[in-house]
Amino acid sequence: MGQTKQGPALPRGITVRQHKTGETLQLTFTFNGVLCREPLSGMEVNPRNIKYAERFLGEIQNRISQGDFNYLQYFPRSKKAVLFGHHKKKKRVKDYLDEYLVISENRNLSPSTIDGYRKCMKALRALHNIYVTELTPAALKSWVSSQTTKLKTIRNRLSFLRSAIDEAVTDGLINDNPVAHINASRYFSIESGNTEEYEVDPFTPDEIKVIYLNCRYLQWKTTFQFAFNTGVRPSELCALKWSDIDFQKRTAFVQNAVVEGVYKGTKTKSGTRKIELNDEAMQALNDQKQFTLMKSLYVFEDPTIGEPWLGSKAIHQKAWRYIMRDSRLRYRNPYQTRHTFATMHISAGANLFWLCKQMGHKGPDMLFRNYGSYLSDYDGHLSRPSIKTGSE
Structure with a gap:
């Protein structure tokens, strides 16, 4: 267990938490009648960072007084966010596929591109109901290996999915896009007969x-x-x-x-x-x-x-x-x-x-x-x- 000590030169609400590996600045404040302590991980204890912590705490207290403080926005990894009703929204993969399709239409992409995206959406239906926070590389590897189409087609569908899930990263629901870690050629099934990337079948x-x-x-x-x-x-x-x-x-x-x-x-x-x-x-x-x-x-x-x-x-x-x-x-x-x-x-x-x-x-x-x-x-x-x- 780490110990908290109050240094004489520290501003009110700022403490230093001692750990075996070093020290961490910690903020202490009250929100909705609950005493909250949140560490500022990764910040070295020095005069400059102490000044930053003081300004950061002041901003939080100002937000609390104005009634528009969102716990998750300031401390995305804190378990206390759920206590105050501030938690990550549950959005499915399909929600983001739908959203990205609208974005694409608003960008005035060609009709053939939009039609291709709609086909990708249908092909990705096995992933539709997965919550984006639970979409893992393992699930994607399984999906790729189950496909019976050509490798080029699989890559196109993953590209569309990756662009859609990038919006979840932007929204802060996930920190990293799992689709970015998938190499389609490594996991697609050779036995399914989809080894040809491009079908050429000329007439005599x-x-x-x-x-x-x-x-x-x-x-x-x-x-x-x-x-x-x-x-x-x-x-x-x-x-x-x-x-x-x-x-x-x-x-x-x-x-x-x-x-x-x-x-x-x-x-x-x-x-x-x-x-x-x-x-x-x-x-x-x-x-x-x-x-x-x-x-x-x-x-x-x-x-x-x-x-x-x-x-x-x-x-x-x-x-x-x-x-x-x-x-x-x-x-x-x-x-x-x-x-x-x-x-x-x-x-x-x-x-x-x-x-x-x-x-x-x-x-x-x-x-x-x-x-x-x-x-x-x-x-x-x-x-x-x-x-x-x-x-x-």
Whole structure:
């Protein structure tokens, strides 16, 4: 047990508590008729700190006299806070996920980002009812190991959770964010089959022909023919304008994207690029002229309503899913048009630095990481691309 002594030079209400390892300044005051003693841990007993303790005690006494003293605010680790009704509020993980979603919406983040956050919330439902003060790294490790999705997806969900729980740290409910200590790659289950971080599942040349044959509208065919032969993202395809096309130089300037009807810049800085157009891409544009050249700024449109596509989701729901169903091919999403473009050109011997510029990648490392395992599927089936690759 430590002993308390009153030094003659100490201000009223300030004492020094003796311990085996040293001394601690201690404040003594009365609140709601209860005598309270609270140590100022970590403060060396010296004239400067004694002066600080005197001012601190004066502030507390002033707050008490004004009736707005919150015990927990001044002494967050004190057990006496509960005695006066000042205790940490019970908030669940879901409360902070909801709060962070509102914060994100107020920041005017893109609709696709907000939609992704909502999906993350659903995926994190196993953690929803845990009180944030009881969210431990052990609980998070268990959650990660139970997931059957890809590692990249798990990381995205943990990133959203971490940002949300940061608000609990800001509120003072917890001192440290437990999500910050979790390494997803260390705990996710290899047996669940989620070892692939990025799914690439390209179409074969024969499958592409079947897709073209099952387009109900010529505009569907021109849209996907252009996609297969340029590697543009579906969101970039929707934002392409006729003014972006240089028919003489056979190039297209990719500088925008459409996400759920909202026009914005490309996904990355390197995504803003000028791409070369081969014969099939040029044919797609020439076939499309009759539909939109004289009536719209945008190249491609939804032929069922005569309006530009509102984004990749619209292309999927109003065209692609019908093509896949009618073609009876194994289903892959429309983003695979981009992956198909990449794998076909790599296997045909295209210059990788040219291909990076064409696709909007910073460097060839992403090509090796994402597409290397698919190259053998195309060996012997393709001739060299007709467009100049920079290697010729």
